Amino acid sequence: MNPLLITLAVILATVIAWTVWTVQSPSGESRPLWLDLTISGCILTILWGGTRLAKAFTDGATGGIAQLLGMGIFMLGFLALFTLWHKPIFAFIASPITDPFTGGSEKVEPKPFYSHALAHRRNHNPQAALDAVDAELARFPNDVEGWLLKAEIQAKDMQDPHAALATVRTFIPLTAPIDLPEALLREADLLLFELRQPDDARQSLQRIIAEFNGSGAAQLAQQRLAHFPSDSAWIDGNPLGDRESLVVVRHEERLGLTEDLGASRVASTSDPEEERIRLVCELAEFPDDPIRRERLARLLASELNRPDLAHEELERLIRAPKAGERNVVRWLNLAADIHLKSPEGVPAARLTLERIIEQFPGSAGAIQASQRLATLSLGSRAIRSEPTLRMGTYEAKPGLQTERRFSATRANLPGLYRDPDAPLDPPDITGAEPGGAKDGPDARG
Secondary structure (H helix, E strand, O other), X not given: OOHHHHHHHHXXXXXXXXXXXXXXXXXXXXXXXXXXXXXXXXXXHHHHXXXXXXXXXXXXXXXXXXXXXXXXXXXXXXXXXXXXXXXXXXXXXXXXXXXXXXXXXXXXXXXXXXXXXXXXXXXXXXXXXXXXXXXXXHHOOOOHHHHHHHHHHHHHHOOOHHXXXXXXXHXXXXXXXXXXXXXXXXXXXXXXXXXXXXXXXXXXXXXXXXXXXXXXXXXXXXXXXXXXXXXXXXXXXXXXXXXXXXXXXXXXXXXXXXXXXXXXXXXXXXXXXXHHHHHHHHHHHOOOOHHHHHHHHHHHHHOOOOHHHHHHHHHHHHOOOOOOHHHHHHHHHHHHHHHHOOOOOXXXXXXXXXXXXXXXXXXXXXXXXXXXXXXXXXXXXXHOOOOOXXXXXXXXXXXXXXXXXXXXXHOOOXXXXXXXXXXXXXXXXXXXXXXXXXXXXOOOO
């Protein structure tokens, strides 16, 4: 093996690797680790080949000359290695001290920035916002946020839902499986609310349920299908779908001390039993709908006076998979409120609130449950409805009312004018004969 040929081959391979990286990498990017290792291998090969060549060319010379040449070659080689690796070596040694101040040496993952596009949207310049999004998508072609933002600009700002739908459908085949449910949900929203095509929107939601069964996106799609408006509602142009508009009933502004606070003046929208039957039928079709089940629980607890059945419905909601901490805490608090409406419900409410503390320790819901436990007896008295005392009808200014308004005062204060309501000759209660003389002056003056 010729050391000169091996050394030249390694140097040529290193130069080719450097040239390829320089051409393909963007400007300003640091050298990758593989290129540093290649350069280090080239330097070590040069050291090996240089010492072999120095030994061959100084074979007839004295040993001191060969040693000087080898020492010079090794010094140059180790100087090159130190120049190549001194920053990583010093950074590794000083990292325990510098990392708390510099944030460490971990590289920041490049991400797209849509601040310019959002600024153009706020300035009502949708075309400039669209160009800014396209510029970022050219660098990051698989970014789901950019594609959905582009579709939103086209649908909301440029009033072109067909172009927005085309944008979403262009991205759906390219997206990763983790981002596909979000893209399908946006497609369903465009088809339903912008293009008024409920059948196609329903197919997009059903695709999420079929391909991502058991996930949070599938649960959200089932929730939307459970509250999906009918075709006739969209044809009639009702933005609320099949739901009726709420009628505001005029009632007294100053209610005073009343029991129902004006509730008797508000007309009942439906019969509670009919409402219960309707909710049960809807839950038979969509058993995983938490909104209808919670509404049924509230109806059973309040108007139908069946707290036992209300607790069963709430327990089904609490034990449902992927119910979420926020929803579970709200349902347990609702169950505690239902317990407190009964005279002997304080122990059961206490156990319900303790479930929140045990299931979510240290959370905001657990802190709120602890505060409620401290004032549980007060809360039970506040929730239980007490009868309101009704006041009778009285005069506005009663004053000191008697049969003779001035008799009490004039009987004790002589010298006042005669009472106009008193008779001229009051009856004699002293037993004196009529017409007899009086011993003293008139007490009335």
